[in-house]
Each structure stands twice: as C-alpha cells, then as structure tokens.
Amino acid sequence: MTTTTNELRLAADFAPANYEDWRKLVDGVLKGAPFEKLVGKTSDGLKIDPIYPRAQGAAPVAGRPAATPWQIMQRADHPDAKAANAQALHDLENGATGLTLVFAGANGAYGFGLDPSPEAVAQILDGIYLDAGIGIELQIGPQSRMAAIHVAEYIKGKGLDPAACDIRFGLDPLGAGAVWGSSPYSWSEIVPAVTSAVKGLAALGFKGPLAAADGRVIHDAGGSEVQELAFVLAAGVAYLRAIETAGISLEDAQGMVYARLSADADQFLTLAKFRALRLLWARVEQACGLVPKPLFVAADTAWRMLTQRDPYVNMLRATMATFSAGLGGANAITVLPHTLALGLPDPFARRAARNTQLVLLEESNLAKVSDPAAGSGGIETLTKQLCEAAWSLFQEIEKAGGLFAALEQNLIQRKVAATRAVRETNIARRRDVLTGASEFPNLHEAEIAVLDAKPIALAPYGEARFKFDALPPMRLAAPFEALRDKSDAKLKSAGARPKIFLANLGTPADFTARATFAKSFFETGGIEAIDTQGFADPVALAAAFKASGADVACLCSSDKAYAAHAIAAAQALQAADAKHIYLAGRPGEQEAALRAAGVGDFIFAGGDALAILQSAWKQTE
Incomplete structure (x- = not known):
C-alpha cells in the first residue's frame, strides 16, 4: 500500500493546542470548583498533576541493557x-x-x-x-x-x-x-x-x-x-x-x-x-x-x-x-x-x-x-x-x-x-478499592485449589537481646476477608449467612443504583443482601421484611423517593422488629427526622465501610 504525504499530515489539520487552552476547557467543566481537586497525592504527599508537558533534555536511566530481557x-x-x-x-x-x-x-x-x-x-x-x-x-x-x-x-x-x-x-x-x-x-x-x-x-x-x-x-x-x-x-x-x-x-x-x-x-x-x-x-x-x-x-x-x-x-x-x-x-x-x-x-x-x-x-x-x-x-x-x-x-x-x-x-x-x-x-473507607474484597464481592465463588503442604518448623534463633518495633508483613484486604471468613463459618455451622433486607422504595428507576451499591457494600462483609422488587406501601414492606428472616434492613432509593416515603418505611420496619435500619445515601436535611423514625446508620461512598460492617455483624448475631 502506498502512503501519500496527505495521509501523514494528521495533527497538522488541527489548530495547535497549549496548556492554557486545556486549562480553560477544564475550568469550564469544574464550574468554579478549585483545580486542586484534580491534583492527586501519593502516600508520601507527592503531588500528581492531571497533565504534564514533555520533559525536556531527559536522558534514559542507566539500568538493564537495551533489548536484554529481565x-x-x-x-x-x-x-x-x-x-x-x-x-x-x-x-x-x-x-x-x-x-x-x-x-x-x-x-x-x-x-x-x-x-x-x-x-x-x-x-x-x-x-x-x-x-x-x-x-x-x-x-x-x-x-x-x-x-x-x-x-x-x-x-x-x-x-x-x-x-x-x-x-x-x-x-x-x-x-x-x-x-x-x-x-x-x-x-x-x-x-x-x-x-x-x-x-x-x-x-x-x-x-x-x-x-x-x-x-x-x-x-x-x-x-x-x-x-x-x-x-x-x-x-x-x-x-x-x-x-x-x-x-x-x-x-x-x-x-x-x-x-x-x-x-x-x-x-x-x-x-x-x-x-x-x-x-x-x-x-x-x-x-x-x-x-x-x-x-x-x-x-x-x-x-x-x-x-x-x-x-x-x-x-x-x-x-x-x-x-x-x-x-x-x-x-x-x-x-x-x-x-x-x-x-x-x-x-x-x-x-x-x-x-x-x-x-x-x-x-x-x-x-x-x-x-x-x-x-x-x-x-x-x-x-x-x-x-x-x-x-x-x-x-x-x-x-x-x-x-x-x-x-x-x-x-x-x-x-x-x-x-x-x-x-x-x-x-x-473504600477510597482505595480492592476488587473482589472491598468492592464487587462474590459470596458464591468456588473454592480455590491450593496444595496440601505442611510448613517446616525451624529451631528458634538466639535470644532477642535488642528489641524494637517490628515490621511484619500485612495484606490490605485482610480486615474485609476476616468478615467473609466469619460468614463462611456461619454458613457451615448454621446453614445460612447473616442477611440484610434491601427495602427498595418506589420503582426500579428510583432504587436500582443504591440497591446495587448496598448489596456490594454489605456483601463485602459477608452479609447476604436480600433484594426486592420495590415497595410503595409500608405495610407490604413490613410483611416482606418479616417473611425474609433477616434481622436488619437497608432503605434504598433516590433522594426524591426518600423525601416522600423513607420516614414511613423506617417506622414500618421498626414496628416489624428490625434490629437496625440503614439507609443508602447521605441523610442531608432529613437526618434528624430519619433517625427519629428508626434509621440508625447511613451508608455512602467515602464512609467507614469497615466499621459499619463490623457493627452490622453485632446486629445480626
């Protein structure tokens, strides 16, 4: 195939762009919010900007020879x-x-x-x-x-x-x-x-x-x-x-x-x-x-x-x-x-x-x-x-x-x-996500095969004459996995995991987003979510909760639906002997009224998920 000069022009057909042009576009999207919202930070506090110009005069770092595989x-x-x-x-x-x-x-x-x-x-x-x-x-x-x-x-x-x-x-x-x-x-x-x-x-x-x-x-x-x-x-x-x-x-x-x-x-x-x-x-x-x-x-x-x-x-x-x-x-x-x-x-x-x-x-x-x-x-x-x-x-x-x-x-x-x-x-708080552990869990995943091997026992090594704080290895997912292990043990001993009833309010368009969030939230802690089709009648909601066998419930819907139905729904769940009621989303101006109606905790992105899950376990035991 022959390539012509016109086919190689590419970017030449577009007006040149610079950082200032990009900033104007970004500021338009931010709508008055500070630009620093786009600046990330490492665990050392080092700043990571959203865009960088090409580094000038940079030389390759001497290391593994070129074309040599590791x-x-x-x-x-x-x-x-x-x-x-x-x-x-x-x-x-x-x-x-x-x-x-x-x-x-x-x-x-x-x-x-x-x-x-x-x-x-x-x-x-x-x-x-x-x-x-x-x-x-x-x-x-x-x-x-x-x-x-x-x-x-x-x-x-x-x-x-x-x-x-x-x-x-x-x-x-x-x-x-x-x-x-x-x-x-x-x-x-x-x-x-x-x-x-x-x-x-x-x-x-x-x-x-x-x-x-x-x-x-x-x-x-x-x-x-x-x-x-x-x-x-x-x-x-x-x-x-x-x-x-x-x-x-x-x-x-x-x-x-x-x-x-x-x-x-x-x-x-x-x-x-x-x-x-x-x-x-x-x-x-x-x-x-x-x-x-x-x-x-x-x-x-x-x-x-x-x-x-x-x-x-x-x-x-x-x-x-x-x-x-x-x-x-x-x-x-x-x-x-x-x-x-x-x-x-x-x-x-x-x-x-x-x-x-x-x-x-x-x-x-x-x-x-x-x-x-x-x-x-x-x-x-x-x-x-x-x-x-x-x-x-x-x-x-x-x-x-x-x-x-x-x-x-x-x-x-x-x-x-x-x-x-x-x-x-x-x-x-799930700001740093571990897929499969702190987000998107699968309570029904198959058991993974590993070899059956007995570790070697070694003789102790000398008396610890010089002592200081240790730096033992850790895994980031371990706290969430401990709750999942607890859930597996309960399933094995009692035949069922702890459950939470998703009290979905209104139509699927109202509740699907937050019900999906709540299901993932609670199942990361091994608490099985019982999904529902949605309720408009508090009496029907209370009856479905009673029939579910769950001890706790989570209200799931849009802010608009909450304003209309959340208080009555919470009162109905409380009357149905729910040990604890959660609401998916931030409470906003309704918080006092919702708490008075029986809502105990609110789950939302950025909240302390681990603490709430650990507390939820106490409510289900």
Whole structure:
C-alpha cells in the first residue's frame, strides 16, 4: 500500500493546542470548583498533576541493557524437597530463566519455604544445570542462613565453576531484624559474621552479588515508596561499609550488593520507583568516589496487594506490577502466584505466574527499549520527587547512626506505622478499592485449589537481646476477608449467612443504583443482601421484611423517593422488629427526622465501610 504525504499530515489539520487552552476547557467543566481537586497525592504527599508537558533534555536511566530481557524468576518454596525440585525443573523447561529459592524463615516465605538442610538443598538442586546461564536468587532468614553455605558447598561438590553460576545469595540480617523487631546481636557483632560470609563466598569464586538491600520489608508492612527507597539505600550503604571494613575495596564491594523492590499495581509509582532507585544509588556511588555502575535490581510482585477473595483479580494486579517493574528496568522479576495468600500454589497458579512474564516479554516485547519512560513529563517529575524525598529520609537515617541504629530508635517504624494507618483508613473507607474484597464481592465463588503442604518448623534463633518495633508483613484486604471468613463459618455451622433486607422504595428507576451499591457494600462483609422488587406501601414492606428472616434492613432509593416515603418505611420496619435500619445515601436535611423514625446508620461512598460492617455483624448475631 502506498502512503501519500496527505495521509501523514494528521495533527497538522488541527489548530495547535497549549496548556492554557486545556486549562480553560477544564475550568469550564469544574464550574468554579478549585483545580486542586484534580491534583492527586501519593502516600508520601507527592503531588500528581492531571497533565504534564514533555520533559525536556531527559536522558534514559542507566539500568538493564537495551533489548536484554529481565530474568523470569519462579518461586521454589515447597517444604518437600523432592516436590520443590520437580516444580523447579518443570518451570525451567517451560520458560522460566531463573529460580527464586525461598527458604523457610525468609522474609518472603509467607508461611512456607524450602527446607534449609544440606540434604534438602542437594535434592532441590538435583538435575538443575546451575552453570548454564540461569539466575538463582536465595531468600534466606536467620534460621535458614546456612542454606547459602549449603548451596555453595553443593556447587563445589559438583565440580562446577562458581564464577559460571549466576547466584545472588541474599544475605540480609538487617531486613530480618526489621521484620522480626529484634536481634540476638548488635550491629557491631553482625558485621563480622556478614563479612566473613561475603569473603568466604568471594574466595570460592562466586561473583555475587551477595548481600541484599530488601525494600519489601517496608512495602509489605504498609510503608510508602519513599520509605522503601530510603530503607534500601540505608541497607545498601550499611553493607558497603561492612564489606569495606573486611579489607575489600569499594570497587569490589560495589558488585557485592544488590537491591530488591516490591512492584505493585500502581503503574506510574512503581515505574518511577525503580527508576529513582538507580539514580539514588548512582549518587551513593559518586559520594563513595566510585564510578557509577548499574545496580542489579530484583523485583517481587507485592504481597500486600494480594487478596484471598476473588484471587483471579490478583493475576491482573501482578500483570500491571510486572509491566511497571519491567519498564522501570528491573533485572529480575518474581511474580507471586495469584493463590499464594490462600496457601501453597498449585501447578495452574505457578503456570499463570510464569506466563505473565513470558507474554509481556515475548508477545508485548517490553524489553526491546531501554527506559521507555524517559522524557515522559509525568514519570520524570515523579521520579525526581521520589529521589528528593527518599534522599532526605536516607540522610535522616544516616544522622541517626545508620539503619540498625535507626531501627533501634524506631525512627523508620514510626513513619511506616503512620503511612500504614492512613492506608488502612483509605481501605476501610473504600477510597482505595480492592476488587473482589472491598468492592464487587462474590459470596458464591468456588473454592480455590491450593496444595496440601505442611510448613517446616525451624529451631528458634538466639535470644532477642535488642528489641524494637517490628515490621511484619500485612495484606490490605485482610480486615474485609476476616468478615467473609466469619460468614463462611456461619454458613457451615448454621446453614445460612447473616442477611440484610434491601427495602427498595418506589420503582426500579428510583432504587436500582443504591440497591446495587448496598448489596456490594454489605456483601463485602459477608452479609447476604436480600433484594426486592420495590415497595410503595409500608405495610407490604413490613410483611416482606418479616417473611425474609433477616434481622436488619437497608432503605434504598433516590433522594426524591426518600423525601416522600423513607420516614414511613423506617417506622414500618421498626414496628416489624428490625434490629437496625440503614439507609443508602447521605441523610442531608432529613437526618434528624430519619433517625427519629428508626434509621440508625447511613451508608455512602467515602464512609467507614469497615466499621459499619463490623457493627452490622453485632446486629445480626
């Protein structure tokens, strides 16, 4: 097909547009409302404008080489070594290019994990060609720390060249201490142990990296992007200092530290966070007198965004997280299977996690361009804001005496707790929506299959001589899921869930919108909504409520219908022995009269849904 010059004119036929023209159009739509209504904010208070001009003079952030795919990592975490080995071999045969060996007691184990014994390590790695270019990442905890040594011994015992094995050993006592909220040893006692392991592995010929600065600690605990970045910087610098004290030059130490970040479903923030880390680490290297080299950055899709309810939505969340981390320059990505919050994932869940990356790499070609976000006004601005705020917090941690000292002073934990509290409030009020958990629930969803596996019990690790506030992992959906679990238990024991009667007033045109809202609202808490055809007669309404077997009711209709019928309807429901009456919508000027008629609570967008649901449970018990 021949393309003519006229066909290429496109935008040339339209008048040029500028920001001022756009603002005039926006102001017309806002009708006097402040423009700031369109300006969003991150959990760190960073502003996100609705539109940005193109960034001028922006250069790509140095990271993963252009046209080089990231490593497709697959979790190996089955407590049974033979089963874990079979899973690992299957993953490598079907597209994975690396394995994340998650040992019991590691920060990322989430209840399961590999057996760290030497016999189990040998079984897990049996038949895997470790020197054939696959990536191996170890996630270990204090109780499973010897797994790193066992892996090294296995490789030497097989006669393999350690330098030919791409292994990240994941030494991270700082991350473990932060999660546990304690340590048997002071930092001055930890340093010799870390450096001894580093020197020993380096002497064997392993090229590393060896120590991990793990930002998941902060993200899993509900922290912000700035807090996660600052934690990674502080941990990385602490390990650099420790390695240098062992007589290793900073140039050699430079390649012994790598970072791990969480990738979540917030596309722009995740993408900007990965870019920001590289710029921040380059600044650290320059401050150390080093020539900056691209930091190896591994990504795990976020634990805290996983839901147990409607877990298939987790596939969408993981896809967005992987997309963002990949475009942000991650060197390796591990996708948490969509059923991990329910238990040990089955083959289908593992396949979906693996194929998420394969599709993005092989079909969407995401790795073909290096830093494709470079020059984007929004991403460049957000990257810069994250850099500035994270560097400031990193300096605060350094002034406190470094990361371990900052943890002892609870400096980081206080900031994370404050961010988590705001995040939990937004979840409770459904400002931040979790599809399938806090919105659009399905009370009749089928049971999801997971493997039947018994977690490994590990021996305690030392006396907690140094105690501080812990940063345990959390999931945002957990409070709503606790109510759903309670509902399932009641269904199993009593044969029925708690119910709420939707007292729809008027015609479908009047009540459908709010009845739909109320049904979703109450069923997120496991309270089954009994829908109705609509009532004009209070007597008929009361009779239908009595026949429903429900203890509580919710009035649903338009404001116009409420003005005409709500008070009489509420009085009729109260006379029919309704324990509690809700109304879908804001009360407005009618509130006093409605409450006098028996309405106890009002449900509406932005209200504290979780608190009302917890109260509703008390009314139905």
